[in-house]
Amino acid sequence: MLSVVEGKRLHVSRSTAAEKKAQLGQFLTPERIAKFLASLFPSASGSCHLLDAGAGIGSLSVAFIERWQEGGFQFNSVELDAFEIDDTLHDLLSQSFEKYRNCGNFEVNISGDDFIHAATESLSGNLFSGAPVNYTHAILNPPYKKISSNSAHRLALRTVGIETVNLYSAFVALAVAQTAPGGQIVAIIPRSFCNGPYYRPFRNFILERACIRHMHLFESRNKAFKDDEVLQENVIIRLERGGQHGTVTITTSTDDRFNDVATHEHPFDRIVFPDDPERFIHVPTSPGKSAIELSPAVRYTLSDLGIKVSTGPVVDFRLKEYLRAMPEEGTVPLIYSSHFSSTGAVWPVPGSKKPNAILRNEATEKWLYPNGFYCVVRRFSSKEERRRVVASVVEPTAFGDHSVLGFENHINLFHENKRGLPELLARGLAVFLNTTAVDESFRCFNGHTQVNATDLKLMKYPSREALIELGEWAKQHSRITQELIDEQLGKLTA
Incomplete structure (x- = not known):
């Protein structure tokens, strides 16, 4: 039947x-x-x-x-x-x-x-x-x-x-x-x-x-x-x-x-x-248990570390009249996940489907962050992708002499009270988030295509000192493979 x-x-x-x-x-x-x-x-x-x-x-x-x-x-x-x-x-x-x-x-x-x-x-x-x-x-x-x-x-x-x-x-x-x-x-x-x-x-x-x-x-x-x-x-x-x-x-x-x-x-x-x-x-x-669960070194909250994570505040369709395809006088960088690659931030991107800049004025000022080092994680991925959590470092020099930056809503950014992080902390945080152990742990509770700020807020992290140590290691290497990242986390949490 x-x-x-x-x-x-x-x-x-x-x-x-x-x-x-x-x-x-x-x-x-x-x-x-x-x-x-x-x-x-x-x-x-x-x-x-x-x-x-x-x-x-x-x-x-x-x-x-x-x-x-x-x-x-x-x-x-x-x-x-x-x-x-x-x-x-x-x-x-x-x-x-x-x-x-x-x-x-x-x-x-x-x-x-x-x-x-x-x-x-x-x-x-x-x-x-x-x-x-x-x-x-x-x-x-x-x-x-x-x-x-x-x-x-x-x-x-x-x-x-x-x-x-x-x-x-x-x-x-x-x-x-x-x-x-x-x-x-x-x-x-x-x-x-x-x-x-x-x-x-x-x-x-x-x-x-x-x-x-x-x-x-x-x-x-x-x-x-x-x-x-x-x-x-x-x-x-x-x-x-x-x-x-x-x-x-x-x-x-x-x-x-x-x-x-x-x-x-x-x-x-x-x-x-x-x-x-x-x-x-x-x-x-x-x-x-996952490597993250088993490690006594990965037990700190973002609050313990003095770090906050937020969704990028610039909702582009609500501020459409202030967006510009390329930088011009009176604009500042508007950062999307497409501005990041395995080698770092690339801005502006000529011919991009996404705008590269946003006007700085009274209507947009409250949505902008001071230029500095940030760790960012894209919000959208797919289950079939190799990684669900993909982190990058925002380096202030990539955006010239601009004093403020706009972060679009499809990015999560780690910051200290809406200001940048110390460089080594930002780099270490990105290394940790890009480990296979974090990705596997994250997949155990996240079953859709979004990586929300709440998800990242509730995760456990290494100590601030350990993250800075990871950042020092990362800064010394011009090219870092997945194997090296996972090996370094293993040493840190052993």
Whole structure:
């Protein structure tokens, strides 16, 4: 039956306009992924009340039911609540369950209601919503779309204590809220919730009500929904409602064929560090601790070091009237990540698609920094790139006799109270950030294409003295390879 549903999924996926997919945040689940999600639930018996919110044509529910029919569960009955707001899919969704309707112990309820409104009304005790639901199981591929701060969805979520910025995290939070103690939630969702300030309330919500039992990563981020050309790193996660935090199983595979699944187990304090107020969720992909975790020398915060990190303050589209393609009288350098190469800063860059300068006047003055030595890290990368964290040094001589500089918003810069760093400290910081150990550690909690200032702020660093020592070493070498950088960090932290 699942292969029949898969054929329908492929037809729907290919015939649905990209605009509609984006409007609904709708990307239907491929068969192999659906079966894998269903396989993650632990064996269970008794009565099952299953939630499939954002059901599409029923791929996930069918995978779950087929596992039950094949003896993978010992339920005496299954009741399914399938929510799908796109009524053009309802006929296909209903057809997906025809095979099971003759079973006296299976019941399906298909709803075209908006899941967020239906769930929040139920949770808030609305007189017209009926008795609150307690699901034993939930299987989800929720929609992926931002929620604006004043939207009806955002306001409805706040009535039940959920503050989040995307439909996918809203669906997961509501599933957790509606699941009975001991209930199991399995979902495939973007990995962006693992870090960053916007998802901190969501992380707090689920970690206070559920425990993480399993997470699965794909090494290639464009395989899970390749039919829809989705370039998004996804994680499959299993949560247990009301469970005690303990061992977490981490699995990885190259792609959705799951032919090379590798499995490791980690204590919860390696997934969410006990002293992390942001509650970043790390996904270690090797059994041992990283070199950064193991090193007693890498234990200082930026606050300890007297260093701050900020996002570049110049948002170019907001200051468009003051930007200039090339330097001219009355302008100062405007620095983008494209101005940096492996050999240092190059400015200006003739023919660049990005402007090289910004007018200095009353409107722009507050966004400018004094010329000096800074360590900068570009904000955007891709998972497939060799490095996620790429640091460079701003050398004041690269920008002539200009007394101030503009840093564009796609750069993070390390500074001392909006002034430059001592030269050796800036160079040492760049060396440390460019080590393989830092990059590997960073990838454990950052699953999207952004390197945010908050991420860099919460990392641990060597002491100020050790960073200056790295800077002295770097200044003595005209060309530094990755091997030399990693070797030098090894000596420093030994």
